[in-house]
Amino acid sequence: MIGLTVLGSTGSIGTSTLDVVRRHRDRFRVVALTANSDSDALFQQCREFEPDVAVMADEAAAAGLEGRLAEAGLEVDVLSGTAGLEQVAALPEADYVMAAIVGAAGLLPALAAVRAGKRLLLANKEALVLSGHLFMDEARRHDALILPIDSEHNAIFQCMPEGFDRGLEQVGVRRILLTASGGPFRQSPLEILRQVTPDQACAHPNWAMGRKISVDSATMMNKGLEIIEACWLFNTTPEHVQVVVHPQSVVHSMVEYVDGSVLAQMGRPDMRTPIAHALAWPKRIDSGVAALDLFAVGRLDFEPPDLQRFPCLALAHEAVRRGGTAPAVLNAANEVAVAAFLDERIGFLDIPRVVETVMDCQPVRPVDSLDTALVADREARRWAEQTVASLV
Ligand code: NAD
Ligand code: MG
DSSP, X not given: OEEEEEETTTSHHHHHHHHHHHTTTTTEEEEEEEESSOHHHHHHHHHHHOOSEEEESSHHHHHHHHHHHHHTTOOOEEEEHHHHHHHHHSOTTOSEEEEOOOSGGGHHHHHHHHHTTOEEEEOOHHHHHHHHHHHHHHHHHTTOEEEEOSHHHHHHHHHSOTTGGGOXXXXXXXXXXXXXXXXXXXXXXXXXXXXXOHHHHHOXXXXXXXXXXXXXXXXXXXXXXXXXXXXXXXXXXXXXXEEEEOTTOOEEEEEEETTSOEEEEEOOSOTHHHHHHHHHTTSOOOOSOOOOOHHHHOOOOOBOOOTTTOHHHHHHHHHHHHOTTHXXXXXXXXXXXXXXXXXXXXXXXXXXXXXXXXHHHSOOOOOOSHHHXXXXXHHHHHHHHHHHHHHO
């Protein structure tokens, strides 16, 4: 039996993970489940999966959950806060850890799993954007295996030859072709973008996801974060990562070799495929995803990204060019701006405005320690809040 901790189990990736686990109860045992503040959802999951430990980031919610579990006669230890999250990420009983908390809040728990040498199923891309260098170094030092859950990166992983971590040129890879759907506003008239509501921005044409990443897909900041994520995971630079807009979301990404071969991974847009892949790797297990019907898909289109329409993509490139703490600043400013947009405090087109303003006023420092990255994150959030306030 493989012990599994699911960080962020009540979210979109978390529930998809548990859906795959539900099909393989003979293979996986849930060791710990965690959520931010939704104690109802976590209680239901505890009833079904009977983990050893449940963690709520929110203290009051943890107390509520503890009471309900006791009443129901379930023996589940309840912890709270970041310390609780870090603890369950490193439990000896947990062989695998799914990192599916959204945003920078997921960094410390994911890092705790890496430091405990776990197999880390990494959905939380913000953790890598914030501290990629340190994160990958720690993984090497502690012999942790990082398997990407992000559909594009999982596809790239599936198309990569063995030994890619030595450098792509060493293994005959010329570039990575990172596909992007273009989100709900790929073809909307630009005047309309000023007025769009959070619900419109979250109505992704192909994928059902949490609200933060849905907005990131609509601005294409998601693809910007994914370029950075790909550089860390596959030990390469942005010049070797080409974004390819592919509206059908059937090809999840591609790897181009020096001999002209291009390998693609295809499938339905359903996160249970990459989740099942990473849970079973190097084997394969059923994910519950129906077969891809190519006759129903009919055609596959590809086009270059439009940087005028999607300034966030250009900002992400600029953050990589500046290096050091710049990606951490980009990520933090974006998290604050997206939250403000979802709260209807700023408009959709204000998101890149906030990010650019914060990037331009924050110094770039080399990331020589976790502290440097965390301080850059904190400072950028403060500036972003002020910038949001100035726009309201
Ligand atoms: P979500 O909002 O649906 O779920 C987030 C989970 O994290 C929930 O369980 C929530 O309770 C928990 N959480 C939120 N804030 C927290 C905090 N401050 N402390 C502790 N826990 C907290 O998000 P999601 O769509 O499942 O995305 C999770 C991660 O996976 C993100 O980093 C996202 O970029 C990445 N990802 C998601 C998808 C997708 O299809 N949803 C695809 C690729 C990558
Ligand atoms: Mg993705």
